[in-house]
Amino acid sequence: MFGRLKSVVAAGAMLLAGWTAPAAAAETTIGISIPAATHGWTGGLNYHTKRTIERMKAAFPDVDFVLTTSSSATQQVNDVEDMLARGIKALVILPFESDPLTEPVKAAKAKGVFIATVDRGLSQEGIEDVYVGGDNPSYGRTAAEYFKKKFPNGGKIVVMRGIPTAIDNIRIEAFNEALKGTNIKVLDMQYANWNPDKGFEVMQDYLQRFPEIDGVWTGDDDAALGAIEAIKQSGRKNVAVLGGSGMNKVIKLVVDGHDMVDADIFYPPTLIIPAIELVTMKYATQAPISGRYVLSSPLITKDNAAEYYFPDAPY
Secondary structure (H helix, E strand, O other), rough: OOOHHHHHHHHHHHHHHOOOOOOOOOOEEEEEEEOOOOOOHHHHHHHHHHHHHHHHHHHHEEEEEEEEOOOHHHHHHHHHHHHHHHHOEEEEEEOOHHHHHHHHHHHHOOOOOEEEOOOOOOOOOOOEEEEEEHHHHHHHHHHHHHHHHHOOOOOEEEEEEOOOOOHHHHHHHHHHHHHOHHHHEEEEEOOOOHHHHHHHHHHHHHHHOOOOOOOOOOOOOHHHHHHHHHHHOOOOOOOOOEEEEEOHHHHHHHHHHOOOOOOOOOOHHHHHHHHHHHHHHHHOOOOOOOOEEEEEEOOOOOOOHHHHHOOOOOO
């Protein structure tokens, strides 16, 4: 299944390089619904979404796009309903939260709309025709393996969850499973919303409640920056901070040998690109598309950080 989808993406790249959509192609409107740029990762997501729409529209002028960015799950539900009223044939959606968006997307599916979910997915399986995302179980396991290697004799760590979504649950479940049988103790887990201010607030709480903390997994680089600042202000030493997603600023800390940050986990906002391309190919070339397209989440260390550092990118 993965290979078939990758082949379609590769074919799309060749088409973009030198093919013009036939004049007889059916006119299609594709709706794209994503969260607003509330933090760095979604800022990168917005940038790559707009850039990809421009490229697809230039290559396939008979395919139209409607893009909405939502600052809440409620707003995104309304955005999806408005798109349905406009007669979209396909919906590419990265849910602000999984639960509130499941029924609206399910309703769109019942009306014959082709559904592609990105990253967070829905709380009910089987609704989407295509899923594009990162390897979330691997993301959680990678974090656990990092701490197991960092503290082979055991250690005390705290965790910051993201927001209530399917991917956050998957990551945490894999993380907990991978830590079973070790001497690493998780002192607490709290939601930090993948946000630097909330990360700072949660880390302050942890530092006040726990006199000994060896490491913190923030689950996200924005939250990691908040945690780093809280630790710095507290004067606490020897706390390892592991974020995730591959923010340039955090990767630069890895490259520079920061005393708290020696690794990161890759989870790129560019995953929106193949989702938009795949759905566009379906209508521009009548290519049958279905299945799951999963991007890996490797550990970034000083040894390989240069491969993931793009200083000119917005995230």
